[in-house]
Amino acid sequence: xxxxxxxxxxxxxxxxxxxxxxxxxxxxxxxxxxxxxxxxxxxxxxxxxxxxxxxxxxxxxxxxxxxxxxxxxxxxxxxxxxxxxxxxxxxxxxxxxxxxxxxxxxxxxxxx
Amino acid sequence: xxxxxxxxxxxxxxxxxxxxxxxxxxxxxxxxxxxxxxxxxxxxxxxxxxxxxxxxxxxxxxxxxxxxxxxxxxxxxxxxxxxxxxxxxxxxxxxxxxxxxxxxxxxxxxxxxx
Numbered sequence: 193x194x195x196x197x198x199x200x201x202x203x204x205x206x207x208x209x210x211x212x213x214x215x216x217x218x219x220x221x222x223x224x225x226x227x228x229x230x231x232x233x234x235x236x237x238x239x240x241x242x243x244x245x246x247x248x249x250x251x252x253x254x255x256x257x258x259x260x261x262x263x264x265x266x267x268x269x270x271x272x273x274x275x276x277x278x279x280x281x282x283x284x285x286x287x288x289x290x291x292x293x294x295x296x297x298x299x300x301x302x303x304x
Numbered sequence: 305x306x307x308x309x310x311x312x313x314x315x316x317x318x319x320x321x322x323x324x325x326x327x328x329x330x331x332x333x334x335x336x337x338x339x340x341x342x343x344x345x346x347x348x349x350x351x352x353x354x355x356x357x358x359x360x361x362x363x364x365x366x367x368x369x370x371x372x373x374x375x376x377x378x379x380x381x382x383x384x385x386x387x388x389x390x391x392x393x394x395x396x397x398x399x400x401x402x403x404x405x406x407x408x409x410x411x412x413x414x415x416x417x418x
Binding site for chain 1: 348349394396405406408409
């Protein structure tokens with residue numbers, strides 16, 4: 193049972209354009225959502241998060257949107273840069289769980 | 305701070321051999337985790353610990369064991385290695401009460417069982 197799903201294994205975007213990565217979840221108890229970025233041969237690093245009481249969180253070029261009724265969140269990167277090429281994981285946590293459930297990841301490639 | 309460190313970086317095991325993957329963190333985090341990542345898949349939780357002496361199973365614990373005798377260290381033991389355990393293993397840590405549930409990851413150990 194995949195509670196967090198990233199249905200696009202890969203995404204290719206031109207440099208300077210907007211990258212939109214999507215994530216769906218099934219567990220309505222999830223109250224916190226995170227995005228991680230992973231370069232080859234490195235561990236994932238935290239990028240941005242959002243609480244279920246919000247619908248948007250912004251940090252520089254990165255914005256996460258949460259649509260609770262649709263159980264959907266998205267990560268927007270504007271403008272996209274070559275250094276953004278990486279695998280992006282969506283993750284979610286339920287209250288008090290102190291555990292994260294990860295999606296399968298989306299490989300983002302930024303083309304010059 | 306070194307953050308989360310993992311050793312070894314790479315290892316090849318023969319079927320039936322055993323080994324321990326080491327993980328250490330110097331951030332005084334109470335919570336530690338072991339994940340595995342298979343190609344094209346997300347991170348699956350193997351075991352986690354909320355403090356020294358306390359461990360619990362995650363999503364895919366079969367074939368693994370853990371111990372947590374100190375806050376800093378959280379080794380993962382593979383007994384009787386099988387090809388299905390070929391994967392990249394990540395250790396992570398976090399501190400309780402972190403409002404963002406953020407976990408800090410080590411660089412990973414790439415394990416091949418042949």
